[in-house]
Structures are given as C-alpha cells and as structure tokens.
Amino acid sequence: xxxxxxxxxxxxxxxxxxxxxxxxxxxxxxxxxxxxxxxxxxxxxxxxxxxxxxxxxxxxxxxxxxxxxxxxxxxxxxxxxxxxxxxxxxxxxxxxxxxxxxxxxxxxxxxxxxxxxxxxxxxxxxxxxxxxxxxxxxxxxxxxxxxxxxxxxxxxxxxxxxxxxxxxxxxxxxxxxxxxxxxxxxxxxxxxxxxxxxxxxxxxxxxxxxxxxxxxxxxxxxxxxxxxxxxxxxxxxxxxxxxxxxxxxxxxxxxxxxxxxxxxxxxxxxxxxxxxxxx
Amino acid sequence: xxxxxxxxxxxxxxxxxxxxxxxxxxxxxxxxxxxxxxxxxxxxxxxxxxxxxxxxxxxxxxxxxxxxxxxxxxxxxxxxxxxxxxxxxxxxxxxxxxxxxxxxxxxxxxxxxxxxxxxxxxxxxxxxxxxxxxxxxxxxxxxxxxxxxxxxxxxxxxxxxxxxxxxxxxxxxxxxxxxxxxxxxxxxxxxxxxxxxxxxxxxxxxxxxxxxxxxxxxxxxxxxxxxxxxxxxxxxxxxxxxxxxxxxxxxxxxxxxxxxxxxxxxxxxxxxxxxxxxx
Amino acid sequence: xxxxxxxxxxxxxxxxxxxxxxxxxxxxxxxxxxxxxxxxxxxxxxxxxxxxxxxxxxxxxxxxxxxxxxxxxxxxxxxxxxxxxxxxxxxxxxxxxxxxxxxxxxxxxxxxxxxxxxxxxxxxxxxxxxxxxxxxxxxxxxxxxxxxxxxxxxxxxxxxxxxxxxxxxxxxxxxxxxxxxxxxxxxxxxxxxxxxxxxxxxxxxxxxxxxxxxxxxxxxxxxxxxxxxxxxxxxxxxxxxxxxxxxxxxxxxxxxxxxxxxxxxxxxxxxxxxxxxxx
Numbered sequence: 001x002x003x004x005x006x007x008x009x010x011x012x013x014x015x016x017x018x019x020x021x022x023x024x025x026x027x028x029x030x031x032x033x034x035x036x037x038x039x040x041x042x043x044x045x046x047x048x049x050x051x052x053x054x055x056x057x058x059x060x061x062x063x064x065x066x067x068x069x070x071x072x073x074x075x076x077x078x079x080x081x082x083x084x085x086x087x088x089x090x091x092x093x094x095x096x097x098x099x100x101x102x103x104x105x106x107x108x109x110x111x112x113x114x115x116x117x118x119x120x121x122x123x124x125x126x127x128x129x130x131x132x133x134x135x136x137x138x139x140x141x142x143x144x145x146x147x148x149x150x151x152x153x154x155x156x157x158x159x160x161x162x163x164x165x166x167x168x169x170x171x172x173x174x175x176x177x178x179x180x181x182x183x184x185x186x187x188x189x190x191x192x193x194x195x196x197x198x199x200x201x202x203x204x205x206x207x208x209x210x211x212x213x214x215x216x217x218x219x220x221x222x223x224x225x226x227x228x229x230x231x232x233x234x235x236x237x238x239x240x241x242x243x244x245x246x247x248x249x250x251x252x253x254x255x256x257x258x259x260x261x262x263x264x265x266x267x268x269x270x271x272x273x274x275x276x277x278x279x
Numbered sequence: 280x281x282x283x284x285x286x287x288x289x290x291x292x293x294x295x296x297x298x299x300x301x302x303x304x305x306x307x308x309x310x311x312x313x314x315x316x317x318x319x320x321x322x323x324x325x326x327x328x329x330x331x332x333x334x335x336x337x338x339x340x341x342x343x344x345x346x347x348x349x350x351x352x353x354x355x356x357x358x359x360x361x362x363x364x365x366x367x368x369x370x371x372x373x374x375x376x377x378x379x380x381x382x383x384x385x386x387x388x389x390x391x392x393x394x395x396x397x398x399x400x401x402x403x404x405x406x407x408x409x410x411x412x413x414x415x416x417x418x419x420x421x422x423x424x425x426x427x428x429x430x431x432x433x434x435x436x437x438x439x440x441x442x443x444x445x446x447x448x449x450x451x452x453x454x455x456x457x458x459x460x461x462x463x464x465x466x467x468x469x470x471x472x473x474x475x476x477x478x479x480x481x482x483x484x485x486x487x488x489x490x491x492x493x494x495x496x497x498x499x500x501x502x503x504x505x506x507x508x509x510x511x512x513x514x515x516x517x518x519x520x521x522x523x524x525x526x527x528x529x530x531x532x533x534x535x536x537x538x539x540x541x542x543x544x545x546x547x548x549x550x551x552x553x554x555x556x557x558x
Numbered sequence: 559x560x561x562x563x564x565x566x567x568x569x570x571x572x573x574x575x576x577x578x579x580x581x582x583x584x585x586x587x588x589x590x591x592x593x594x595x596x597x598x599x600x601x602x603x604x605x606x607x608x609x610x611x612x613x614x615x616x617x618x619x620x621x622x623x624x625x626x627x628x629x630x631x632x633x634x635x636x637x638x639x640x641x642x643x644x645x646x647x648x649x650x651x652x653x654x655x656x657x658x659x660x661x662x663x664x665x666x667x668x669x670x671x672x673x674x675x676x677x678x679x680x681x682x683x684x685x686x687x688x689x690x691x692x693x694x695x696x697x698x699x700x701x702x703x704x705x706x707x708x709x710x711x712x713x714x715x716x717x718x719x720x721x722x723x724x725x726x727x728x729x730x731x732x733x734x735x736x737x738x739x740x741x742x743x744x745x746x747x748x749x750x751x752x753x754x755x756x757x758x759x760x761x762x763x764x765x766x767x768x769x770x771x772x773x774x775x776x777x778x779x780x781x782x783x784x785x786x787x788x789x790x791x792x793x794x795x796x797x798x799x800x801x802x803x804x805x806x807x808x809x810x811x812x813x814x815x816x817x818x819x820x821x822x823x824x825x826x827x828x829x830x831x832x833x834x835x836x837x
Contacts, residue, residue, distance in 0.1 A: 015835065103726055124722045143487040145494035152501065157717040159436040160502035161464050164403045167494050168382055168483050185719050204726050206835030208701040208803040214794060215703035215725050222710065222787075223718035229501075236493060245487040277294070277485030422766040424773035431780065438715040439781035440743050443682045446773050447661055447762050508780075515772055524766040556573070556764030 005036040015205030017050040022058035030068035034078040056107040064116025089234030090148035094122035121153035129190040133175040141170030141272035143246030147237020152225035172269030284315040294484035296329040301337035309347035313357040335386040343395025368513030369427035373401035400432035408469040412454040420449030420551035422525030426516020431504035451548030563594040573763030575608040580616035588626035592636040614665040622674025647792030648706035652680035679711035687748040691733040699728030699830035701804030705795020710783035730827030
C-alpha cells in the first residue's frame with residue numbers, strides 16, 4: 001500500500017489497514033471521496049493487499065452524513081470508473097467492496113445516513129459506538145427509495161417488517177436499536193470500541209488468507225444481491241432523486257441547513273418529520 | 280373512503296386511516312370479517328386511498344382469536360372474491376394486503392392466533408403491547424400446518440430454528456419473546472403504544488407517495504413468498520383441517536369452550552397441551 | 559427402537575427419544591460416532607419412529623468438541639454409508655438429519671465447535687445452557703471454511719454480517735451472544751434446561767404426526783440449503799483441511815494439546831488467537 005489519498009487517511013499495522021475518512025468540513029460522499037474510494041478498492045483487490053481493513057471517520061459527528069446532493073452526477077461519474085458499463089452507481093461500487101478479498105470492518109461513531117449506512121452495510125461486519133452511533137436511510141423522506149444497497153441488505157438482515165419500518169419511516173436508529181434489529185453486528189461502549197475492533201482485526205489478520213477468502217466468498221454467494229438487483233435500485237434512485245418532489249424537498253432541507261454542520265444535519269431524522277406533507 | 284363496514288370501524292385522520300376490527304362477540308375471522316376485509320382492501324388499492332392504515336381491534340382480549348372453524352368453507356368463499364381463480368384462500372387475500380400501495384401497520388393488543396397472526400405478518404410492520412399481546416400459530420396442535428402465510432413469513436423473519444419452534448410447538452408467544460424472535464417489530468408499553476404508532480403513521484403519511492410505493496415494492500420483491508408458495512400452503516391447510524385428526528381435535532376443543540370467551544380461548548396455548556396425545 | 563449404540567445412550571419415554579452422545583474421553587466426532595449416527599438416523603427415518611428426539615451429551619464440558627482431525631478419511635467413509643454417491647460428507651449426513659420425519663431438539667451444555675455446532679444447526683431447534691454453553695466454528699482459524707453446514711445455516715440465521723463475524727473470527731460464542739445472534743433458539747438457565755426441553759418435547763410428542771411432518775417439510779423447503787450447496791462446502795473443506803496451512807496449524811495445535819482434555823480444548827477460541835500468524 002503505497003498510495004495516499006486526499007480524503008482517506010491510511011495507516012498500515014501488520015496485516016491490518018486502517019482507513020479513516022477525512023473529507024472536511026463534514027465527510028459528505030462527493031466526487032473526491034468516491035474517487036479515492038475507487039482507487040483504494042482497486043488497491044485492496046490485489047492479492048498481496050492487507051488481509052483486513054478497518055474503516056472509520058476522522059469526524060466524531062459524521063461517519064458519512066450522506067451523499068453530496070449537489071453533485072449526484074459528479075460522484076456517480078467517479079463511481080463508474082470502478083467497473084464496466086452499467087456499473088455507474090455507488091451500489092455497484094459498494095458491491096465491489098463486499099466482494100474484496102480483504103475482510104472489511106466498519107467502526108461507527110456518529111452518523112451514517114443514506115449512502116453512509118449503505119457503505120457500512122457493504123462491509124463484512126460493523127460495530128457501533130453505543131453512546132453516539134446513528135444509522136438511517138433518509139431517502140424516502142426526501143422522495144426516493146435508497147439506491148446503493150440498503151433495500152437489499154436491510155431486507156435480508158432485518159426481515160421484511162423491520163426493513164420496511166427503517167426505510168419507510170426514514171427515522172434515525174440509535175446503536176441499541178440498530179443492534180437489536182441486526183443493522184450492526186453489535187453496539188459496543190465507545191471507550192471499548194477501538195480495542196474491540198482492533199482485537200478482531202488482528203485475530204483475523206493472522207489467519208490463513210485462503211481460508212478467509214474461501215469462507216467469505218461462500219457466505220457472499222448466499223447473501224449478496226445480484227448485480228441486476230443492485231442496478232435496478234440504482235436506476236430507480238437516480239430517476240426519483242431528480243424528480244419534482246425530491247428536488248423540492250431537498251431544496252427545503254437546504255434552506256434549513258442541509259449539508260452544513262448544525263441542527264438539521266445532526267438531527268436529520270427529526271428534520272424530515274418537520275417538512276411539509278406532500279402527496 | 281366513503282364505505283362503511285359491519286365489522287370494521289373506520290376513521291380517517293389526514294392521510295392515515297384507522298381500521299378497527301369489531302366483530303362481537305370475540306372477533307373471529309368468519310365470513311363477515313373476510314367480506315369486509317375484501318372490500319376494504321379493494322378500496323385501499325385505489326391510487327387516491329389513504330397512504331397509511333393502522334389496524335387494531337375493538338376487543339381488548341382478542342385482536343383476532345383465529346378463523347371461525349365452523350365456517351371454513353364460507354369465509355374461504357368470501358376470500359375468493361378478492362382475486363382470480365386459484366386465489367380462494369386467506370393466504371392470497373393476505374398477500375394482496377402485503378402488496379397494497381398503502382403502508383399497513385398492525386397494532387396488537389390481546390391475542391392474535393392462527394390467521395390473526397398471519398394477518399399481522401402480512402402487514403408492513405407490527406407493534407405489540409408489551410403487557411398483554413400474545414401471538415401463536417396453534418394449527419399444528421390442532422392437526423394442520425398454518426395455511427395463510429405463517430410458514431412463509433415466520434421462516435423468513437425468525438429463521439429455520441425459531442420458525443420450527445413457533446410452528447411445531449403451537450405455543451403462545453408473549454410480546455417480549457415475539458420481539459426477540461422478530462415476530463413483531465417491537466414490543467411497546469401498552470400506555471405508549473397508541474402514541475407510538477400514531478407518530479409513525481403520521482410521519483409516513485407526510486412522505487411522498489411515489490417513494491413509499493417504490494420502496495415497499497422493492498422490499499416486497501425480495502421478501503414476499505410467491506403466489507405458488509402461498510397457494511400450496513393454503514391447499515395443504517384446506518385438506519388437513521378437514522382431516523380426521525383435526526376434526527376430532529377441533530371437536531374436543533369445542534367441548535372445552537373453543538370459540539367462546541373463556542379459559543380455553545384466553546389460554547389456547549395451554550389448552551392445546553392438555554388435549555389427548557394422538558398419532 | 560431396539561438398536562443400541564456404542565457411543566449414543568438411548569432412552570425412550572413415550573413419543574420422545576433421548577439420545578445422549580457418550581464417546582469418551584471427550585466426544586470427538588470420529589468414525590464410531592458417525593457410524594452410530596448413521597444407524598440412528600436410519601432408524602429415525604422409519605414411519606413408526608419416535609416423533610421427537612432430544613440430543614444431548616454425557617460429557618459436561620463437551621457436547622462435541624469437533625471432528626477427530628486424525629481421522630477425516632475414516633469418519634467421512636462412515637458418513638458415506640448414509641447416502642448415495644456424492645454424499646460422502648458430514649454435511650450431507652446432517653442434511654439428512656434436518657429432513658427426518660422426527661422433530662429434533664439439540665440441548666447444549668459445554669462446547670459445540672466445528673461439526674459439533676453444525677450438528678446442532680442441522681437440528682430443528684436448539685437450546686443452550688446460559689452459564690456454560692459455547693459455540694464456535696474454528697475452521698477458518700485452522701485453515702479451511704467450515705464444511706458441514708455452518709456456512710449455509712449461519713448465513714441464513716444470522717445474516718451476512720454476523721455470519722461473517724462468526725466464521726472469519728473463529729471465536730467462541732457464549733450462550734447469551736449465540737441467542738442474540740440467533741445461533742440458538744434461546745439461552746436457558748442450566749438448572750431449568752432439562753425441564754424446559756422436556757416440556758417442549760412432550761408437547762410436540764402429543765401432536766398429530768401428519769401435521770408435524772407437513773409443517774416441518776414446508777419450512778425446510780424455504781430454509782434448507784440445496785444438496786449442491788452442501789456438497790460444494792464439503793468438497794472445499796475436504797480439500798483445504800488437507801492443505802499445507804491447515805496441516806501445519808493443526809500440528810501446532812496438537813503440540814498444544816488439541817484433542818486432549820485441557821486448556822487448549824476448553825479455550826480453543828483463545829488458543830487459535832495464539833497461533834503464529836500466517837499468510
């Protein structure tokens with residue numbers, strides 16, 4: 001691992017790579033983050049790449065707040081560079097993440113909403129700080145289904161009833177509820193989270209690579225959505241997010257402080273409930 | 280929504296419809312309830328129908344105790360009116376419920392057994408009063424597998440081991456265990472349940488209809504059983520429920536007070552354990 | 559049931575058979591246990607066999623520690639006797655267990671690792687002593703994916719993230735965590751476990767056999783892996799367990815006391831973390 005990235009801090013410790021998202025002012029998933037993620041996933045696809053990767057955030061409040069809604073075309077164009085024709089979506093990029101030979105662990109503090117949650121769902125496992133982690137899929141509240149994997153992963157992980165609740169309410173889920181529903185593997189006290197994840201990563205990092213890859217591949221064969229499913233969700237998102245209602249509701253949210261550090265982004269679940277009702 | 284129903288009290292509040300089952304003396308699922316449900320689901324299929332429906336019961340002890348076992352042919356004939364040929368079953372009627380454009384929320388107090396539980400499983404989400412909700416599939420204890428969706432939904436929601444436990448033991452599950460197993464989304468203290476469900480319904484009711492429908496449809500595509508699966512379960516039920524053993528055990532239960540308010544219906548899980556063992 | 563078995567103590571009580579594994583010194587799954595299991599499953603396949611079977615262990619520390627790693631060829635040859643060509647694996651034997659007409663209940667005290675856990679996963683339900691039960695799939699830490707059903711069952715029961723955690727970390731799971739993840743139906747206090755399981759077994763034992771078989775078969779149709787999936791996992795295991803890395807790591811574990819009663823077997827999850835890291 002020799003590359004360095006503008007928006008991802010990299011640190012290698014034995015077989016374990018730490019990748020810390022650092023895209024001030026608030027870690028929005030925009031063209032730069034996607035560009036760097038495409039490059040990092042390429043590096044991690046090599047047979048000699050580190051066996052384990054821990055993803056976390058340099059921003060205590062935001063793992064990833066969501067995509068940069070002013071740059072959907074731009075970050076989608078960056079995502080397209082990861083794959084072939086038809087793969088121009090975060091969903092297909094995250095599917096590539098799920099299929100890496102490296103084992104990926106999401107370590108969540110703060111908010112992971114929208115594609116931020118979908119990034120974590122594409123990781124092999126995810127652990128959340130009990131006191132401050134927040135997960136949500138706010139898309140329906142804005143005007144579109146989630147488009148980068150949440151439909152697929154939440155339905156399989158949570159079951160129909162809880163997936164419908166999470167997706168249709170667009171509510172914020174705290175770590176405890178996210179654990180009970182299966183959105184994260186476990187909620188861990190914030191003070192113990194680093195050591196907890198480091199121990200798992202070091203343990204896996206010492207295990208035979210062939211066995212890790214074969215086991216992950218076998219589990220993926222049962223549990224990952226098909227490319228067709230991922231592409232359909234992405235196409236629907238890209239259509240509806242540009243539609244009249246999502247455009248209008250996004251504009252209203254920007255007036256209230258969307259994509260700025262502040263009450264609307266910190267409490268986006270609540271803010272969505274205060275938007276005017278529409279048909 | 281202009282229709283009124285003999286066995287369902289309807290109240291519209293903005294985009295949220297409350298539908299309260301009220302079929303004295305004890306809310307058995309008989310021909311009248313099924314007739315009214317067929318008509319209500321037809322109304323809710325219209326594009327201008329309310330966006331959210333809350334289902335509950337006017338009877339504090341019984342959401343739905345189960346079907347009227349003296350009128351299987353009659354209520355099945357009513358259910359047939361909801362669909363085409365081959366759809367003469369509660370299972371296919373409940374599958375229609377699951378595919379409504381409206382978002383459906385089950386609010387459970389008291390007992391929901393047999394097709395009562397299956398009705399709730401067909402809703403998009405369900406919340407149970409922590410102190411008094413009871414769910415069960417008593418069918419196997421009587422002499423047939425459940426026929427209206429429980430096999431399909433419980434296996435997907437609870438996984439093989441817990442679904443087998445629920446179905447093969449025919450035991451009563453309280454709200455806490457039902458939540459831990461995933462039979463309901465959450466157990467909520469009875470005193471908070473109305474406000475909790477009303478808040479979710481109002482929130483969803485203000486979100487864009489297109490996004491709600493598209494998201495629900497995408498989740499359904501992954502999680503709903505196929506018509507062939509539903510029909511197979513219904514056919515098996517309709518055969519075995521008329522078989523020698525189920526007929527005999529049903530008769531024994533009637534002698535002990537089945538379909539009357541009293542100890543047998545209140546504690547049906549226990550009553551099933553007291554029936555004579557058979558081969 | 560007239561047969562007796564060298565490594566399984568049999569006791570019939572009405573419709574409920576208790577089968578207690580007793581293969582001193584520590585209940586390794588070797589050729590004798592597999593031979594007896596093949597014979598017992600044959601007996602249980604008969605239409606007049608007991609309706610319910612409870613599996614437990616005569617060894618308080620070990621339900622099954624894992625297979626006898628010195629006799630993979632031998633126990634596999636025994637397993638082959640249960641099925642036709644292509645079925646020479648514990649995985650296919652355990653699939654036969656899952657499809658028995660009898661209802662099977664695993665009662666777990668002590669450790670069930672590797673194929674011991676996979677045996678329990680193939681049972682219809684499993685209950686674990688809260689104070690002392692331990693489950694794990696240690697295979698990846700040794701150098702191969704699990705080969706006898708864990709990949710299939712854990713992915714379906716726990717979901718992708720938790721199945722990956724369980725399989726890739728090869729860690730010991732206590733009863734509480736196993737319950738939260740869905741690896742067992744429930745953790746039950748040790749002092750209540752016998753009565754708890756006996757009550758479930760007696761209850762099911764009095765229910766109509768036709769309904770039990772039909773319901774189990776319908777749930778299996780949704781939840782069991784296909785023979786092709788089971789065979790693929792078995793083939794991969796049989797290849798990698800004989801590979802260079804697994805051979806070396808197994809040898810290192812034997813030097814530390816594998817397959818003897820002692821610290822390494824009691825704390826195998828920890829012991830795996832102390833093996834030298836490999837590529």
